[in-house]
Amino acid sequence: MKKEFKVISNIIENNKRVLDVGCGDGTLMEYLKKNQKNDVRGLEPKKDLVQKCISKGLSVIEGDAEKELIQFPKKSFDYVVLSQTLQAFLNPEEVLNQLLRIGKQTIVSIPNFGYWKIRLHLLFKGTMPITKNIPYEWYNTPNLHMCTIQDFVDFCNRQNIKIDKSMCLTNEKISEITNKNIKYKNIYSQLGIFLIQ
Amino acid sequence: MNTDIKKFIINQSLALDCGKIIKGFPLAYETYGTLNEKKSNAILVFHALTGDQFVTNINPITKREGWWAFAVGPGKAIDTNKYFVICANVLGGCMGSFGPKEINPETDKIFRTTFPIITIKDIVSSQKFLLDHLGIKKLLAVVGGSMGGMQVLQFVSLFPNMAHSAIPIACSASHSAQNIALNELGRQAIMADPNWKNESLTPDKGLAVARMAAHITYLSKAGLQEKFGRKLQDKGSLKFSFDADFQIESYLRYQGENFVDRFDANSYLYITRAMDYFDLEKQFNGNLSLAFKNTKSKFCVISFSSDWLYPTSENKEIVIALNACGANVGFVEINSDKGHDSFLLNVPKFLKTLSDFIKSTYDEVNNEKGI
Numbered sequence: 001m002k003k004e005f006k007v008i009s010n011i012i013e014n015n016k017r018v019l020d021v022g023c024g025d026g027t028l029m030e031y032l033k034k035n036q037k038n039d040v041r042g043l044e045p046k047k048d049l050v051q052k053c054i055s056k057g058l059s060v061i062e063g064d065a066e067k068e069l070i071q072f073p074k075k076s077f078d079y080v081v082l083s084q085t086l087q088a089f090l091n092p093e094e095v096l097n098q099l100l101r102i103g104k105q106t107i108v109s110i111p112n113f114g115y116w117k118i119r120l121h122l123l124f125k126g127t128m129p130i131t132k133n134i135p136y137e138w139y140n141t142p143n144l145h146m147c148t149i150q151d152f153v154d155f156c157n158r159q160n161i162k163i164d165k166s167m168c169l170t171n172e173k174i175s176e177i178t179n180k181n182i183k184y185k186n187i188y189s190q191l192g193i194f195l196i197q
Numbered sequence: 198m199n200t201d202i203k204k205f206i207i208n209q210s211l212a213l214d215c216g217k218i219i220k221g222f223p224l225a226y227e228t229y230g231t232l233n234e235k236k237s238n239a240i241l242v243f244h245a246l247t248g249d250q251f252v253t254n255i256n257p258i259t260k261r262e263g264w265w266a267f268a269v270g271p272g273k274a275i276d277t278n279k280y281f282v283i284c285a286n287v288l289g290g291c292m293g294s295f296g297p298k299e300i301n302p303e304t305d306k307i308f309r310t311t312f313p314i315i316t317i318k319d320i321v322s323s324q325k326f327l328l329d330h331l332g333i334k335k336l337l338a339v340v341g342g343s344m345g346g347m348q349v350l351q352f353v354s355l356f357p358n359m360a361h362s363a364i365p366i367a368c369s370a371s372h373s374a375q376n377i378a379l380n381e382l383g384r385q386a387i388m389a390d391p392n393w394k395n396e397s398l399t400p401d402k403g404l405a406v407a408r409m410a411a412h413i414t415y416l417s418k419a420g421l422q423e424k425f426g427r428k429l430q431d432k433g434s435l436k437f438s439f440d441a442d443f444q445i446e447s448y449l450r451y452q453g454e455n456f457v458d459r460f461d462a463n464s465y466l467y468i469t470r471a472m473d474y475f476d477l478e479k480q481f482n483g484n485l486s487l488a489f490k491n492t493k494s495k496f497c498v499i500s501f502s503s504d505w506l507y508p509t510s511e512n513k514e515i516v517i518a519l520n521a522c523g524a525n526v527g528f529v530e531i532n533s534d535k536g537h538d539s540f541l542l543n544v545p546k547f548l549k550t551l552s553d554f555i556k557s558t559y560d561e562v563n564n565e566k567g568i
Contacts, residue, residue, distance in 0.1 A: 041525070050529045051550050054497060057557025059527040061516060071517040 016078035114148030201257035225293025230277035243341030243348035291461035342540035383407030405453030417503035417536035
């Protein structure tokens with residue numbers, strides 16, 4: 001399991017209800033179900049991945065988060081997880097609002113567009129950045145709304161979204177983001193992980 | 198009485214939705230595999246409109262393969278080496294269960310249209326008696342496609358703690374206007390046959406037309422085009438007549454003719470009516486999620502991309518209702534160009550999903566008990 005999922009599963013308490021939005025092949029869900037006795041559900045747009053999840057006994061619904069989240073009642077999950085997908089929605093703001101509505105707490109992770117390699121790529125090569133985390137060309141990327149750690153934090157502040165935890169990952173190393181180090185983390189981290197409500 | 202048909206006589210009385218009470222009536226059923234000691238491996242399969250209890254192997258009455266032979270059997274998706282499969286002929290059916298072709302003991306005449314109108318709820322309630330008779334308190338799964346799926350939904354709603362898992366396939370919680378219309382077309386075809394009113398004759402022509410019309414609705418346009426196109430039947434050119442020039446015509450005529458040998462026209466009327474009356478949402482005052490409020494079952498809802506009779510959108514209504522009450526539900530739409538019929542055909546991704554989901558439930562149930 002990738003480091004990001006370890007960080008997310010550490011945040012999630014045992015025996016709680018979790019919705020994994022864009023759950024992929026269900027790796028995180030399976031871990032939470034087996035090791036933390038979480039009651040997990042998933043939402044995933046790709047049929048093949050949904051079938052894989054159902055095969056593993058995971059309750060996953062095939063569907064697009066931009067259309068499907070509306071059906072879940074208010075605060076019906078203790079945690080809603082959105083891993084590295086926010087930037088791919090047509091309307092990330094609306095999706096985020098839905099996540100906050102459904103979950104008592106929401107865990108969002110974002111690939112950090114402020115990462116120094118990305119900055120240097122654009123500065124020196126003058127072409128759209130391609131990195132290990134964001135491996136797409138400009139013409140085939142699913143990522144419509146890239147943002148930086150700073151952007152996300154600013155957004156939460158503007159929307160009065162409370163950030164309970166903010167962490168970042170740099171080369172598999174986990175650290176905390178604070179008011180003091182955010183400028184630095186915004187340059188040196190590849191991924192931001194936030195617990196919000 | 199045909200000895201190939203197992204019958205269980207229900208001695209309790211059953212109050213039907215129509216107001217009548219029936220008692221001492223037969224329910225024909227079949228089982229496959231072996232019930233384990235804990236009675237924890239039983240799967241109740243609900244058949245669709247024209248199905249029967251002979252799910253797999255050769256049907257001893259029609260001498261044809263069971264309607265779900267490729268899905269149920271040793272080593273198949275629903276593995277009878279592992280699971281105990283039960284299927285009952287629906288109330289109102291014509292394969293041994295209490296239905297319009299049986300003799301009314303009060304008049305000594307065949308019921309025909311004097312048989313009481315039955316509903317999906319009546320059908321499901323009657324099968325609960327069979328489960329009690331077999332001593333099964335909790336099923337591993339309830340599964341069915343089309344009208345079978347409606348029975349799955351009705352079952353979990355009536356008995357929220359009687360199935361570990363529920364698999365409604367290609368169905369709807371409330372029969373649509375289009376589906377009622379199509380059923381009415383079939384019924385009118387039967388009733389328009391002059392033989393229908395004659396007790397000593399069978400309305401074969403009407404029933405065949407009903408079957409032909411229905412059969413079209415089970416297929417997709419793309420599927421029909423691919424299989425038949427404008428191909429001619431055993432001839433090089435058009436014959437400028439009303440014979441079956443096209444393969445599709447010949448195919449439909451064959452389907453119609455074959456059907457009348459094995460199905461009772463009045464059963465067709467009664468069962469289609471039961472489907473039309475099915476409206477689980479209305480049973481719960483317009484709030485479908487209340488139907489599942491107390492359910493303990495884990496759901497796997499399956500639809501097919503080219504099914505226009507019970508389209509994905511209608512299957513999704515079920516998913517939405519289940520989510521609204523926090524039920525445990527998974528959903529997948531299987532890609533297939535075979536239309537509504539997909540659930541009766543060998544669609545590998547469908548069978549794999551079915552098999553894996555049941556297996557995961559089986560493992561969970563047995564692990565729970567191990568701890």
